[in-house]
Amino acid sequence: MKIAIGSDHAAFDAKADLVSHLRGAGHEVSDLGTMTAERCDYPDFAWKVARAVADGAAERGILVCGTGLGMAMTANKLEGIRAAPCESAEAVEMTRGHNDANVLCLGARLLTTEQLRSFADLFLTTPFDGGRHAPRVAKIGLAGEGRDPATWTPEDATAPAR
Ligand code: RB5
Numbered sequence: 001m002k003i004a005i006g007s008d009h010a011a012f013d014a015k016a017d018l019v020s021h022l023r024g025a026g027h028e029v030s031d032l033g034t035m036t037a038e039r040c041d042y043p044d045f046a047w048k049v050a051r052a053v054a055d056g057a058a059e060r061g062i063l064v065c066g067t068g069l070g071m072a073m074t075a076n077k078l079e080g081i082r083a084a085p086c087e088s089a090e091a092v093e094m095t096r097g098h099n100d101a102n103v104l105c106l107g108a109r110l111l112t113t114e115q116l117r118s119f120a121d122l123f124l125t126t127p128f129d130g131g132r133h134a135p136r137v138a139k140i141g142l143a144g145e146g147r148d149p150a151t152w153t154p155e156d157a158t159a160p161a162r
Pocket of ligand 1: 011065071
């Protein structure tokens with residue numbers, strides 16, 4: 001799978017480990033920085049990765065900072081992005097199955113190397129459940145357009161997925 005990955009300084013080593021882990025598993029990983037351990041601002045890298053996913057250059061994005069939280073807050077500002085900060089395997093599975101999350105946000109200061117690797121693997125292998133979850137995901141897109149999700153109609157289901 002084509003993956004865009006990014007981190008800030010707090011997760012620089014964790015990102016390097018994830019890049020080699022994911023490449024080893026056969027994924028095409030585009031490392032969008034940061035490229036040094038020098039202090040930097042996480043929104044700069046959240047933007048790059050979210051942009052790559054929103055534009056279709058990458059199928060999924062992975063963002064790592066100290067907590068995963070600032071990355072998610074930034075990435076979710078972009079249209080079409082559903083970024084989920086996850087601290088458990090259950091949350092990763094649920095956010096793929098129910099929310100069709102396209103960006104996973106992880107906290108290098110909260111999770112072990114093993115957890116970071118296994119959560120990334122789970123994120124890339126768990127399918128979206130569709131069905132009753134599809135209109136709900138469509139409603140997330142509506143909210144992103146400034147529309148009240150409660151105004152969703154079945155015609156919205158035929159609009160291109162975001
Ligand atoms: C950096 O100190 C830290 O604030 C950042 O990595 C992240 O946790 C923000 O959400």
